[in-house]
Amino acid sequence: MDTSITFASLGLAEPLLRAVHDAGYTHPTPIQAQAIPRVMEGGDLLAAAQTGTGKTAGFTLPILHYLIQNPAAAQKPGRPRVLVLTPTRELTAQVEESVRLYSQHTRIRSMVMFGGVNINPQISALKKPLDILVATPGRLLDHAQQKTLDLSGVEILVLDEADRMLDMGFIHDIRRVLKLLPAKRQNLLFSATFSDEIRSLAQGILRNPGEVSVARRNTTSELVSQQVVMTDQAHKRDLLSHIIRESGWHQVLVFTRTKHGANRLAEKLVKDGLTAAAIHGNKSQAARTKALSGFKDGKVAVLVATDIAARGLDIDQLPQVVNFELPNVPEDYVHRIGRTGRAGSTGSALSLVDQSEIKLLRAIERLTKQTIEPIVVEGWNPRAMVTADSAPDAREQRALARLQDGAPAGRGGARRPGGAPRDGRRGPGGESRQGAEGRRGEGRRDASRPQGGRPGRPAGPGGTARRDARSQGPRAGALLNKSAG
Numbered sequence: 001m002d003t004s005i006t007f008a009s010l011g012l013a014e015p016l017l018r019a020v021h022d023a024g025y026t027h028p029t030p031i032q033a034q035a036i037p038r039v040m041e042g043g044d045l046l047a048a049a050q051t052g053t054g055k056t057a058g059f060t061l062p063i064l065h066y067l068i069q070n071p072a073a074a075q076k077p078g079r080p081r082v083l084v085l086t087p088t089r090e091l092t093a094q095v096e097e098s099v100r101l102y103s104q105h106t107r108i109r110s111m112v113m114f115g116g117v118n119i120n121p122q123i124s125a126l127k128k129p130l131d132i133l134v135a136t137p138g139r140l141l142d143h144a145q146q147k148t149l150d151l152s153g154v155e156i157l158v159l160d161e162a163d164r165m166l167d168m169g170f171i172h173d174i175r176r177v178l179k180l181l182p183a184k185r186q187n188l189l190f191s192a193t194f195s196d197e198i199r200s201l202a203q204g205i206l207r208n209p210g211e212v213s214v215a216r217r218n219t220t221s222e223l224v225s226q227q228v229v230m231t232d233q234a235h236k237r238d239l240l241s242h243i244i245r246e247s248g249w250h251q252v253l254v255f256t257r258t259k260h261g262a263n264r265l266a267e268k269l270v271k272d273g274l275t276a277a278a279i280h281g282n283k284s285q286a287a288r289t290k291a292l293s294g295f296k297d298g299k300v301a302v303l304v305a306t307d308i309a310a311r312g313l314d315i316d317q318l319p320q321v322v323n324f325e326l327p328n329v330p331e332d333y334v335h336r337i338g339r340t341g342r343a344g345s346t347g348s349a350l351s352l353v354d355q356s357e358i359k360l361l362r363a364i365e366r367l368t369k370q371t372i373e374p375i376v377v378e379g380w381n382p383r384a385m386v387t388a389d390s391a392p393d394a395r396e397q398r399a400l401a402r403l404q405d406g407a408p409a410g411r412g413g414a415r416r417p418g419g420a421p422r423d424g425r426r427g428p429g430g431e432s433r434q435g436a437e438g439r440r441g442e443g444r445r446d447a448s449r450p451q452g453g454r455p456g457r458p459a460g461p462g463g464t465a466r467r468d469a470r471s472q473g474p475r476a477g478a479l480l481n482k483s484a485g
Contacts, residue, residue, distance in 0.1 A: 005033050007061075011040065013068045015105035016061055023101060029054035034212040036062045044187045044206040048194050048213035056098045059084075059158055059188050064103050066156070067131055078126035079150040080111075080133035084158040085177065087165045089114040089136065089285060090292065090310075095160060096134040108132065115139040116285040123148045137165070137173035144180055151180040159205070162191040163198055171201070178205065192335060224337050224347045226372045228361065233354040235382040236324060237265055240352065241272045242380055244302060251295070252320035254304045255336050257327070265324060266304045276302035279310070307332055310339075323351040326360040330367040 007020045007028055020026075028036065031049040038045050039062035049055035063082055072081065086092045096112035103110065111125055113135035119142065126148050133140075133149075143149035159165065165174065187206050191198045194213070202209065231239050244252060256262045259280040269276035277291035277300045294300035303310075307327060318340045327333055340347025351372065353361055365371055 010036050011065075012036070012061055013065050015068065016064055016102055018105050019102045020061070022104075029058075029214075031055050031212065031214040032058045032061070034214070035059060038210045038212060039063065039186075039188060040065060041210075042066075042186060044209040045189070046194070046202050046206060046209045046211045047188070047190045048192065048211075049190060053214055055190055056095055056160075057102065059160075059190065060095070060098050060102055063132070063156055063158070064099070064106065064108060067108050068106060072131075075129035075131075076150065076153070077128055078130060078148060079153045080130045081153055082132040082156045082158070083140075083151065083154045083177075083181070084132065084134040084160060085137055085140070085165070085174070086134065086160045087136065087168055087170065089116060090288070091161060092134050092136055096132075099132050099134065103132075110134065113139050113143070114285075115142070119143075137170050137177060141173060141176060144177075151177075152182060154181050154185055156186045156188065157181060157205075158188045158190070159201075160190050162189050162201060163193055163195060166197050166201065174201075193331065224340055224349050226337065226349045226351075226370075227375045228351045228353050228372045229375060229377060231352055231354065231382065233356070236352045236354070237268045239377065239380060239382070240265070240322065240324060241269055241274065243350075243377060244269070244274060245272065246379065249320050250298065250301050251318060252302050252322055253295075253310065253318060253339060254302060254322040254324050255310065255327070256304060256306060257325045259306055261325070262304045262306055266302070269302050269304075274302055275300050276304060278304040280306045307336070310336075319347055321347065321349045323349070326351060326353060326357045326364065328360065330360070330363045333364045334368065 005028060006026060008017055010028065010033070012020075031047065031053045032055075035045065035047055035049075035055070035058035039059060047055065047058070049058065067081065075081075084095055086095055092112055092114045096110055099108075099110040108131045109129060110132040111122075111130055111134070113122055113133060115136060115138050119139070122139075122143065123146075126143065140149070144151065159174070165171075187209070189198075189202055189206060189209075194211075229239070240254070243249075254265065256265060259278075259282050262278040262280050266276045266278035275294075277294060279288045279291050283291070291300060291303060295303040304324075321337050321340045323333070323336060327336065337347075337349035340349060351361070361372070
């Protein structure tokens with residue numbers, strides 16, 4: 001970080017500098033230092049930045065500066081000047097919270113809009129003048145269809161985490177939204193990567209954009225220690241419970257592939273005396289908010305999440321991330337472990353890997369250009385610990401078997417190259433489009449190609465004894481301290 005650059009040197013309006021100072025910040029992060037001047041110049045921008053880099057303030061502050069410098073002569077109710085599109089409810093709430101934080105010394109008005117909650121309070125809120133609207137695509141289109149929202153006055157459009165929106169099948173909704181916007185506007189597109197899909201999307205939206213990037217694609221922080229434990233799929237729940245209890249972890253984010261798997265793991269951990277909660281698209285918004293709040297304030301020690309449900313979860317100094325199952329897409333591993341080791345703090349990422357996931361592990365190592373250290377867990381005896389609660393139930397076994405054979409996990413969900421499905425289905429509107437923020441994409445993607453395999457499958461040469469010797473994973477502190485070779 002260049003300490004010679006301050007928020008004041010970027011030329012931001014005084015009310016914003018006061019808000020930034022109140023929040024305890026003096027120097028911008030690299031993405032903020034690059035993006036803020038570009039956005040203030042008024043041109044389109046394509047920015048590569050992952051969650052945790054400060055990207056939200058990177059577009060929020062210059063947008064607020066623009067609104068302060070260019071006040072509207074008159075505003076109509078329900079007619080925002082700025083539209084920020086995000087892929088999930090949690091990220092939507094987080095972005096709007098940042099808008100309110102930095103605009104606290106101004107009269108700028110913002111609103112958050114997502115599905116899964118009653119639409120009527122949103123309709124009431126839209127009867128008042130509005131400057132900035134932060135929304136998910138599905139619920140936004142619901143309002144547009146009901147004519148409770150007027151997008152003809154949008155001067156700035158932001159697509160936040162555009163790569164995740166594409167993964168979740170929002171491309172058709174995005175195109176529908178674009179048709180409702182005025183042709184003359186400033187466009188800002190933020191993505192974790194500059195993939196071919198993102199560049200194709202950018203070409204259709206951005207006009208002669210500037211580009212900023214704060215990290216090479218698919219890199220992992222040097223502050224995050226990465227380790228792997230080889231273990232049978234049937235042993236994972238007991239092993240994770242053992243590690244958390246013996247290590248005394250008080251805040252750990254655990255990733256699973258499926259919503260059902262997240263529920264079962266959280267229930268197992270609670271049964272073992274740990275405070276745990278699961279978040280995914282089938283959970284009500286109230287339940288998700290309660291779980292996130294409990295995790296942030298320390299009342300919940302273990303948060304079990306699917307990839308999409310965890311998107312937008314921003315916790316300072318998160319110490320532990322666990323991959324209960326490896327993701328099917330190697331880039332998602334980078335996103336997952338990037339939630340720890342932030343802001344100069346160290347973090348730990350542990351992966352529990354079954355033999356059937358070896359190919360996924362090797363793909364991750366090729367992508368990140370580093371070998372992940374295999375370790376063993378002291379005092380772990382999988383044969384003694386296995387219970388009836390440990391093994392995957394019949395529903396999970398059927399899903400695993402089907403996906404090992406290349407079949408979709410559930411109804412629908414056409415498969416795309418790389419194993420992750422692209423589900424662009426869209427409900428008829430209203431509350432039924434909750435899938436746009438919850439079920440759509442997540443249910444299919446979470447369940448796509450779990451590589452857990454058939455529990456108990458022979459390990460090859462060396463048989464069970466060899467695998468049992470390797471399936472004794474780590475101990476944080478004294479527990480996670482032995483190399484497996």
